[in-house]
Amino acid sequence: MLLEVADLHVYYGNIEALKGITLGVDSGEIVAVLGSNGAGKTTTLKTISGLLRPRSGTVTFNGANIVGRSAHEVVALGLSQVPEGRRIFNVLTVDENLSLGGYLIRRHRDLQRKRRDSVYQTFPQLAARRKQLAGTLSGGEQQMLAIGRALMSEPKLLMLDEPSLGLSPLLSRLLLKIVRQISNQGTAVLLVEQNARQALAISDRAYVIETGSIALSGKASQLAADERVQKAYLGGYEAVS
Amino acid sequence: MGPFLQYTINGLTVGSFYALVALGYTIVYGIIRLINFAQGDLTVVGMFLGWSLLTQFGIRLLPLPVALFLAFLIPMLGTAVTNVVILQLAYKPLLKRSLLAILITALGASLVLQNVVRLIFGPQIQAYPDIVPLNGFGIGPAHVSYLQVVLFAASILLMLALYLFTQGTPVGTAMRALAVDHDAARLMGINVDRVIQIAFVVGGLLAAASGVMLGIYYIQIQFNNGFLLGLRAFTAAVLGGIGNIPGAMAGGMIIGLLESYTAGYISSKWQDVVVFGVLILVLVIRPMGLFGERVAERM
Numbered sequence: 269m270l271l272e273v274a275d276l277h278v279y280y281g282n283i284e285a286l287k288g289i290t291l292g293v294d295s296g297e298i299v300a301v302l303g304s305n306g307a308g309k310t311t312t313l314k315t316i317s318g319l320l321r322p323r324s325g326t327v328t329f330n331g332a333n334i335v336g337r338s339a340h341e342v343v344a345l346g347l348s349q350v351p352e353g354r355r356i357f358n359v360l361t362v363d364e365n366l367s368l369g370g371y372l373i374r375r376h377r378d379l380q381r382k383r384r385d386s387v388y389q390t391f392p393q394l395a396a397r398r399k400q401l402a403g404t405l406s407g408g409e410q411q412m413l414a415i416g417r418a419l420m421s422e423p424k425l426l427m428l429d430e431p432s433l434g435l436s437p438l439l440s441r442l443l444l445k446i447v448r449q450i451s452n453q454g455t456a457v458l459l460v461e462q463n464a465r466q467a468l469a470i471s472d473r474a475y476v477i478e479t480g481s482i483a484l485s486g487k488a489s490q491l492a493a494d495e496r497v498q499k500a501y502l503g504g505y506e507a508v509s
Numbered sequence: 510m511g512p513f514l515q516y517t518i519n520g521l522t523v524g525s526f527y528a529l530v531a532l533g534y535t536i537v538y539g540i541i542r543l544i545n546f547a548q549g550d551l552t553v554v555g556m557f558l559g560w561s562l563l564t565q566f567g568i569r570l571l572p573l574p575v576a577l578f579l580a581f582l583i584p585m586l587g588t589a590v591t592n593v594v595i596l597q598l599a600y601k602p603l604l605k606r607s608l609l610a611i612l613i614t615a616l617g618a619s620l621v622l623q624n625v626v627r628l629i630f631g632p633q634i635q636a637y638p639d640i641v642p643l644n645g646f647g648i649g650p651a652h653v654s655y656l657q658v659v660l661f662a663a664s665i666l667l668m669l670a671l672y673l674f675t676q677g678t679p680v681g682t683a684m685r686a687l688a689v690d691h692d693a694a695r696l697m698g699i700n701v702d703r704v705i706q707i708a709f710v711v712g713g714l715l716a717a718a719s720g721v722m723l724g725i726y727y728i729q730i731q732f733n734n735g736f737l738l739g740l741r742a743f744t745a746a747v748l749g750g751i752g753n754i755p756g757a758m759a760g761g762m763i764i765g766l767l768e769s770y771t772a773g774y775i776s777s778k779w780q781d782v783v784v785f786g787v788l789i790l791v792l793v794i795r796p797m798g799l800f801g802e803r804v805a806e807r808m
C-alpha cells in the first residue's frame with residue numbers, strides 16, 4: 269500500500285474527533301471518503317498531511333511512518349493536499365500561486381515552467397488568466413487553481429477535500445472527470461466528498477466515516493448499491509441541491 | 510515659495526529613514542500579525558553599533574567609502590542576528606498563543622533593548638563624527654548637501670532591493686503567501702518557520718541601515734531615541750496600510766514631509782502633535798491606510 273493509516277486518534281482539546289480511523293490507498297487507486305458534516309473527513313486529511321498531530325496511531329507513506337513530520341516535509345515526500353475551501357493565495361497571481369505549488373523545485377526554473385505548462389494544459393481556463401489575481405477567479409477556476417497548485421509538486425498521492433463544494437453539478441462532474449484523468453496518469457487519489465454519487469462513480473474503493481470512526485468500507489460499486497449508503501448519502505441528494 | 514523646496518528636500522531625506530523603519534514593522538506584521546514594538550529600539554542598537562565602530566575602532570582611518578561600507582554592514586548584521594534571537598527566544602514560543610501575549614512581549618523586548626544600549630553605551634548623548642563633508646549644491650534657493658543625496662539614494666536602493674526581493678523571488682513570494690494563509694503555505698512545502706526567520710533578518714537589516722543613516726544625519730544620538738522614532742515609523746506604516754510594502758515606503762515619506770513642513774511653517778515643537786494627530790485620524794477614519802482596502806492583506 270502507498271498510504272496506510274492505522275488506528276488514528278485525534279483530539280481538539282478534550283474532544284476526540286477521530287476515534288481510531290484505519291484506511292489505505294494503493295498506487296493507482298482513487299479512494300473516496302464519504303461522511304456527513306462534522307464526521308471527521310477534514311481532520312483525517314489534515315492529520316495525514318502533517319497539519320495536525322494525532323494522539324496515537326500511525327500514518328505510513330511509501331513505507332515510512334510520517335507521524336510527527338512537519339507538513340512541508342510531508343509534501344516533499346510526495347503527498348499533496350488540496351485543502352477544503354480552496355485556500356488559494358488570493359492576493360497573488362495565478363502564475364505565482366502555481367510557482368508556490370512548486371516551491372520545492374524553486375531552484376529548477378525550467379522544471380517549474382514545464383510543470384506549470386502541463387497544469388495549464390490540464391486546465392486551459394487558467395492559462396488565459398496567468399497574470400490575474402487569484403482572488404478574482406470564479407469559484408470553479410479557484411478550485412482548478414487549487415488542484416493545479418497541488419500538482420506542481422508531482423505528488424504520488426493527491427488528497428482532495430471536497431473539490432466540488434459550492435460548484436454547479438455540471439462543473440463538479442467536469443472537475444471529477446479531470447481527477448479521473450490525473451489518476452490515469454499515475455497519481456493515486458484520496459477524495460473526500462459529500463457529493464457521494466459522483467465520487468463513487470469515479471472511485472475504485474470508498475470509506476464512510478461517521479462521528480470519527482469508519483462505518484463502512486468496500487468497493488465503490490458495492491457501496492453505491494448498499495442500502496445504508498443509498499439512504500444516508502445518495503437518496504435525495506440531487507433533489508436537495 | 511522659497512523655503513518650500515528646502516523643506517521638501519529635508520522632509521524626503523528624513524522620510525526615507527522613516528520608511529526603512531516602517532518597512533521593518535510592516536514586513537513582520539504582514540507575516541505574523543505582530544506589531545514589533547522593538548523595531549525602533551533595534552534601530553537605535555544599529556545606530557550605536559555604527560557609532561562605536563566609527564569612534565572607537567578606528568574604522569575612520571580607512572578610505573571613506575570603505576569606512577562607510579563597514580559602518581553600515583557590521584551593524585546591519587548585528588541587528589539582523591539580534592532580531593532573530595528575539596524571535597526565537599521571545600516570540601516563537603508564543604506564536605500559537607494569543608496575539609496580545611506577543612504584543613506585550615514585544616513591548617518587553619523594546620525595553621530590554623533600550624536598557625542594554627544604556628548599560629553598554631551610557632545614558633548621555635553621544636555624537637557621530639562628521640565623516641561626510643557637509644558641502645553640496647543649490648537647486649534654486651534650496652541647498653542640497655551631498656550627504657542628503659547619498660543617504661537618500663542609499664535608502665531608495667535598499668527599498669528597491671526589498672521590493673524586487675518580495676515580488677520576484679520564491680522566498681519573497683512565500684512571504685506574501687504567509688500574509689494570507691500559513692497552513693496553505695505549509696501545504697506548498699514552504700518551511701514557514703524559516704520564512705518567518707528570514708522576515709526578521711530583513712527587519713533587522715533595515716533597522717541598522719536606518720539607524721546609521723539617522724546617526725550620520727542628525728549627529729546626536731541617545732539610548733532612548735527608539736521610542737519616538739518607533740512611534741513615527743509605526744505611524745508611517747499605518748498610514749500606508751500596515752502589511753503593505755509600497756505603502757510603508759510612501760507613508761515614511763509623507764511623515765517626513767509633514768514633520769518638515771510643520772517645523773518650517775509652524776514650529777518644530779508641533780511636529781509630534783501633527784504626526785500623532787495623523788495617526789489618530791487614520792485609525793479613526795481610514796484604518797486600512799491610505800492605499801485602499803486590499804492593503805490589510807496585501808504586501
Ligand SMILES: Nc1ncnc2c1ncn2[C@@H]1O[C@H](COP(=O)(O)OP(=O)(O)OP(=O)(O)O)[C@@H](O)[C@H]1O
Pocket residue numbers: 280283285303304305306307308309310311312352462
Ligand atoms: N479547530 C477545531 N477545534 C475544535 N473542534 C474542531 C476543529 N475542527 C474540527 N473540529 C470538530 O471535529 C469534528 C470533525 O470535523 P471535520 O472538520 O474533520 O469534519 P468534516 O467531516 O470535514 O465535516 P465537513 O463535511 O463539514 O467539512 C467536528 O465535530 C468539528 O466540530
Ligand SMILES: [Mg+2]
Pocket residue numbers: 309310311352429
Ligand atoms: Mg471538512
